[in-house]
Amino acid sequence: MMERVRGRFIVLALTGSIAVYKMIELARRLVQAGATVQVVMSKGATEFVTPLTFQALTYRPVEVEMFAMQDERAAGHVAMGRQADVVVVAPATAHVLARLAHGFSDDLIATTVLATSAPVVVAPAMETHMWLNDATQANVRALRARGVRIVEPDTGPLASGEVGPGRLAAIERIASAIDDALAVSQTLAGRRVVVTAGPTIEAIDPVRFVSNRSSGKMGYAIAAAARDAGAEVTLITGPTALAAPAGVRTFPVESADDMKEAVLAQLPRADAVIMAAAIADYRPIERVTKKLKKKELGREMTVRMTENPDVLKAIVAARRPGTVVVGFKAETGDATAEASRMLRDKNLDLVVANDVADPRSGFGSDEDRVAFVSADGIEQLPLLAKSEVARRLVDKLAERLGQ
């Protein structure tokens, strides 16, 4: 179950929960499986188990969080985050979830997580009401949306005497999450992947435009997942409220025309193009250069629109053989049937069908219920975090490119 940990550098960060004692067994197993394990303990964690225990098991000095970090030490721990193949925070208290969700950098654990570009696995453990609290759940969602792998707590008797969700996940589950995290590491190494994301906006005049509800979250998650899998990623994005993912070349565009031009410019170098952008189907025929005035328009306003170029069609026509092209189909009806038609009509390799009628799935949400539609058939996935959908899509892509 832990075949991928051999030879890898694993940072194991422990925070102040009674469940710290369970990490003795995890650390032991990781070391036995051939990993180098660097333990970092919060002060709270050391109240439950001594650093010496972990030091003896891992054959390495344990880093203990004692004081607010000075700059010099912070630099040292940036290095630890950079060196890690995976960073594991377990058990993670409600407090540490909040700190990680907000990107704090004033202690060893938070700085290591912030500085790393390796996968991060977080296994929360806390009292049931704290786990179920909206604040904690919002923090978990925020972390997940950024690609952090959350190992959900188990349900059972807790140290407080209550019974409910909040118990640290069984170490087998944490171990397999670590193994999975290491598995994705290099499946797209050496590949060039172009991802489009977000809406396009089509100008009516200098202040008004026509657009759609795309948040860009899916495309950004795909860009991050492809990066994590070792690809060289170019993200071509319409306007969104999201921060550009680290380690990804990002080109902001506005209109469908701009997007088409930017994608075609990247196409000759691309091994795969993933069209997650919600490109506006129509644009105003006229682009007025001066702001339209109400008194000139009168009581009604008509905007005549014309069809935008079909970017997917242009890509498929211009691609070199072997370039994998993935389309997206958002539907409020039968998404998979529409996706199958699109796969055939546009000669694509894969279509991701998304049911946007379900309010938990689709525009603006952090989760999606999608199906992968290809010549191999239809693979329906359950409702998953967008980061997880992105990882599975990257797996599919790696499979295709490997063929």
Ligand code: CTP
């Ligand atoms: N797309 C494109 N060029 C456009 C419009 C869309 O390349 N001008 C791409 C999108 O990036 C996405 C897919 O095509 O990958 C969506 O296809 P489309 O048929 O436009 O889907 P819907 O908008 O869902 O379909 P419709 O509006 O026809 O219901």
